[in-house]
Amino acid sequence: xxxxxxxxxxxxxxxxxxxxxxxxxxxxxxxxxxxxxxxxxxxxxxxxxxxxxxxxxxxxxxxxxxxxxxxxxxxxxxxxxxxxxxxxxxxxxxxxxxxxxxxxxxxxxxxxxxxxxxxxxxxxxxxxxxxxxxxxxxxxxxxxxxxxxxxxxxxxxxxxxxxxxxxxxxxxxxxxxxxxxxxxxxxxxxxxx
Ligand SMILES: Cc1cc2nc3c(=O)[nH]c(=O)nc-3n(C[C@H](O)[C@H](O)[C@H](O)COP(=O)(O)O)c2cc1C
Numbered sequence: 001x002x003x004x005x006x007x008x009x010x011x012x013x014x015x016x017x018x019x020x021x022x023x024x025x026x027x028x029x030x031x032x033x034x035x036x037x038x039x040x041x042x043x044x045x046x047x048x049x050x051x052x053x054x055x056x057x058x059x060x061x062x063x064x065x066x067x068x069x070x071x072x073x074x075x076x077x078x079x080x081x082x083x084x085x086x087x088x089x090x091x092x093x094x095x096x097x098x099x100x101x102x103x104x105x106x107x108x109x110x111x112x113x114x115x116x117x118x119x120x121x122x123x124x125x126x127x128x129x130x131x132x133x134x135x136x137x138x139x140x141x142x143x144x145x146x147x148x149x150x151x152x153x154x155x156x157x158x159x160x161x162x163x164x165x166x167x168x169x170x171x172x173x174x175x176x177x178x179x180x181x182x183x184x185x186x187x188x189x190x191x192x193x
Contacts, residue, residue: 015081019099030087059104083115090122116144128152
């Protein structure tokens with residue numbers, strides 16, 4: 001008798017964080033990765049945290065219960081994710097202060113067994129390695145597994161009016177990032193549950 005193995009459907013929650021408080025580009029880029037991940041694997045659940053929509057308080061070192069509801073909700077949504085994609089605009093050759101503040105609110109093992117991808121937007125190609133040298137070490141500190149295919153998006157890759165990504169090469173790299181993230185997270189899930 002021929003036995004057919006039923007493939008286990010793994011539902012993974014991918015949370016995207018847009019660390020920009022100003023324009024639309026970072027948020028659109030993060031949303032693109034979320035949408036692509038869903039297209040690649042319909043069992044992936046997605047949620048976008050656009051920091052423009054929340055009043056996240058400055059980290060003072062106080063316990064999380066001492067902060068307002070928005071701060072509490074954002075931190076807990078991040079902690080409840082199976083894996084995450086972070087978007088940052090490059091500010092002064094670094095990540096945004098809003099994103100750094102969010103990290104200052106997290107416990108040390110926040111991203112253990114979680115894939116943590118990166119998309120960054122900026123107006124200077126010279127800063128394409130900023131996420132690699134400045135955001136990756138922070139994610140690694142939290143024990144996040146950072147994929148190889150992080151994406152830097154120059155402002156010229158966006159349509160000036162709609163802010164949609166119009167560069168095919170960038171879209172392809174975002175698709176590769178989503179694909180790599182799902183692959184790695186499924187492997188972590190198979191190993192650690
Ligand atoms: C205060 C400030 C500092 C910036 N510094 C840099 C920088 O050092 N390097 C760079 O490539 N872009 C820099 N930019 C450009 C932004 O990273 C870029 O316009 C980004 O796409 C904005 O994202 P948003 O539309 O999500 O706000 C800076 C923008 C601002 C407002």
